Amino acid sequence: MSLKIALMPGDGIGPEVTEEAVRILKNVAEHSGKAISFTTHRIGGVAIDTDGMGLPEATLEAALSADAVLLGAVGHPKFEGRLPSERPEAALLALRQALGGFANLRPAICYPALARRTAFQPERVRGANLLIIRELLGGLYYGEPRGFEASGNTAFNTLIYSRHEIERVAKVGFERARERKKKLASIDKANVLETSRLWRAVVSEMGKNYPDVELEHVYVDTAAMRLATAPTSFDVMLCDNLFGDILSDQAGSIAGSLGVLPSATIGGRVDLYEPVHGSAPDIAGKGLANPIGAIASAAMLLRFSAKMDKEAAEIDHAIEDALAAGARTKDLASPGERVLSTREMGQTIEDALNEVRDRKHSYHGV
Ligand code: NAD
Numbered sequence: 565m566s567l568k569i570a571l572m573p574g575d576g577i578g579p580e581v582t583e584e585a586v587r588i589l590k591n592v593a594e595h596s597g598k599a600i601s602f603t604t605h606r607i608g609g610v611a612i613d614t615d616g617m618g619l620p621e622a623t624l625e626a627a628l629s630a631d632a633v634l635l636g637a638v639g640h641p642k643f644e645g646r647l648p649s650e651r652p653e654a655a656l657l658a659l660r661q662a663l664g665g666f667a668n669l670r671p672a673i674c675y676p677a678l679a680r681r682t683a684f685q686p687e688r689v690r691g692a693n694l695l696i697i698r699e700l701l702g703g704l705y706y707g708e709p710r711g712f713e714a715s716g717n718t719a720f721n722t723l724i725y726s727r728h729e730i731e732r733v734a735k736v737g738f739e740r741a742r743e744r745k746k747k748l749a750s751i752d753k754a755n756v757l758e759t760s761r762l763w764r765a766v767v768s769e770m771g772k773n774y775p776d777v778e779l780e781h782v783y784v785d786t787a788a789m790r791l792a793t794a795p796t797s798f799d800v801m802l803c804d805n806l807f808g809d810i811l812s813d814q815a816g817s818i819a820g821s822l823g824v825l826p827s828a829t830i831g832g833r834v835d836l837y838e839p840v841h842g843s844a845p846d847i848a849g850k851g852l853a854n855p856i857g858a859i860a861s862a863a864m865l866l867r868f869s870a871k872m873d874k875e876a877a878e879i880d881h882a883i884e885d886a887l888a889a890g891a892r893t894k895d896l897a898s899p900g901e902r903v904l905s906t907r908e909m910g911q912t913i914e915d916a917l918n919e920v921r922d923r924k925h926s927y928h929g930v
Contacts, residue, residue, distance in 0.1 A: 566599035567870050570630035572623065572659075575609040575652060576843025577853035577906075578636020584855035584910030585634060585862040588882075591914050592866065592875045595921060603630070607659065608638025608652035608843075618655025624662055627834060632869035633663065634862060635838040641845050660700075664832030666729070667736040668698040668808065669864070670840065671826060672815040674795070677887040681820035681896060684795070692795040692818045695740055698808025699733040700829060702726075703759070705805050725759045725804065730766040732831065737767075737802035738774040747778050747799040751787045751807050763804060784811070791815055816840065821895045823854030824883075826861035828868055835869050837861040847894075851905035854893040856883055859913055878924075882917035889916070 571586065573579035586602060593600040605623040612618050618638070627633045638652040648654060672694045679686040707722030734750070741748040750767045752760035764781050771779040782790070784807045790797055791811065795818050803811055816825050825840035839857030847853055860883060867876035890901070891912045897903045904912060 566601050568629075568631045569600060569602050569865070570626045570633045571602050571604045572607040572627070572633060573604065573636040574607050574638040574843065575640050576637055576845050576848040577841075578608075578638065578843055580636075580848070580851070580853050580906045581839060581855040581858035582634065582636040584906060584913075585858040587910050587914055588859050588879060588917065589862050589866075591917060592872070592879070596872065596875055598870065598872065598875075607635070607655050609640035609643055611655065612643065612652060618650075618652050619658045624659065627659060627663060627836075630834055632865050633659075633834060633836045634858075634865060635659075635836060636858065637839065637841060637843040639843040639845070660829060660836060663829070663834050663836050664701075665829035665836055666699065666701045666831040667733050667829070668700045668812075669736075669740070669828040669830065669868075670696045670698065670812040670815070671860070671864075672696065672812075672818050673824075674818045674820070675824070675884055675887045677884075677890075678820035678824075678896060681898075682818055684818065688793070689795055689818050694795065694798050694815050694818070695744065695800045696808060696812040696815050697733065697737050697740065697800065697802050698812055699725075699729065699804050700808075701805075702729045703805035705809075723757065723759050723806075725762060727762070727766055730763050731770065734767045734770050734802060736831065737800060738770060738777055741777045741800040742774065745799040746776055747780075748774075749780050749782050749787065749798050749801045751782055751784050751801055751803045751811065753784050753807075754781070755783060759804070767802065787811060788814060821854060822857075823893065823895045824856040824860065826857050826859075826864055828861065828864040830868055835865070837865040837869075851907065852894045853906045854895050855906050855910050856893075856913075859883060859910070878917060878920045879913075881920045882913050885916040885920065886912045 573582040605626045643651045674689045674692040679690045704723045707724040710721045712719045752763045754760040754764045822841045829836040863876040863879035866872040894903050
């Protein structure tokens with residue numbers, strides 16, 4: 565059966581990086597025999613300009629009838645004066661809500677070749693490879709009641725979680741941990757918050773069904789400190805909406821550039837894959853964007869939406885190999901290093917992917 569991918573390149577560097585992710589997916593289709601079909605749809609500023617709205621009906625319909633959505637980025641400075649609800653970013657929020665994914669997966673890898681580019685001492689960060697799983701549809705960001713009191717001098721939000729909401733995201737956490745190093749750190753503030761006490765109790769109960777996964781509970785403040793001092797001590801981190809929002813950005817610092825970070829939002833009607841970065845208007849159209857975040861998002865798409873673990877792992881290897889061989893876009897380059905364009909980086913990763921595959925074949929042939 566064909567894998568139907570709805571492409572939403574969006575604004576700014578979105579189309580440039582999406583093109584390179586598609587290059588890699590086409591390569592995978594050609595070599596694996598898996599039929600992959602693509603349709604392309606407008607979202608964000610480009611849709612406001614053409615269709616008068618950020619998320620046209622046709623785009624939403626295409627997303628809902630696809631097997632997966634691969635998005636570039638949205639946003640353009642010319643819409644900055646508008647109300648939040650009329651800006652391109654509102655279209656992405658509406659799309660995420662319509663697709664209904666409740667688990668946001670943000671891997672953060674310190675590629676050995678980039679360890680020196682991080683704010684860490686290289687020996688502290690080398691080997692760090694984290695997966696943050698953030699609950700996305702509940703908690704403080706959605707809890708009611710919320711608002712301002714009439715005086716305008718008091719404001720309030722509600723932090724609320726139900727067992728069901730915790731169970732479904734914890735299941736994703738345990739299953740991902742099982743596929744990786746079998747280590748899960750559940751993040752909470754159970755010494756202060758009742759919601760965290762429920763979170764901890766539910767995750768502990770579920771842990772009994774995953775005896776092969778080593779579960780630890782870590783207070784969020786301790787987790788922040790550990791991420792900053794010993795990032796290699798974590799593998800999979802399970803977080804509520806607020807803690808995950810903050811810690812996933814902090815974890816991103818181990819990667820060395822925003823341009824290499826991918827993400828997936830899963831568990832809803834259709835899963836959504838997108839690089840973490842925005843539309844980067846300062847470099848759009850110049851061939852300077854790093855496509856690795858988009859390419860690594862495409863690898864996540866193959867892993868989660870097509871169960872093509874082998875092909876996803878080969879892409880991850882190819883990215884690592886390309887970086888190890890010195891491939892650098894501008895955001896990664898040190899003074900004096902050769903700078904590749906977006907397209908050249910995509911081509912270099914495709915070449916590395918072909919080599920990864922060839923190496924495997926010749927190894928099996930021996
Ligand atoms: P940004 O992520 O677009 O850019 C931040 C900085 O990182 C810029 O200097 C940019 O040049 C650089 N950068 C980002 N991605 C890069 C890449 N792939 N390669 C090389 N350098 C890269 O964030 P911003 O400047 O705060 O926002 C720009 C626009 O994007 C705004 O309209 C914002 O609302 C929107 N935005 C969209 C998303 C999304 O679509 N998911 C996420 C964040 C921001």
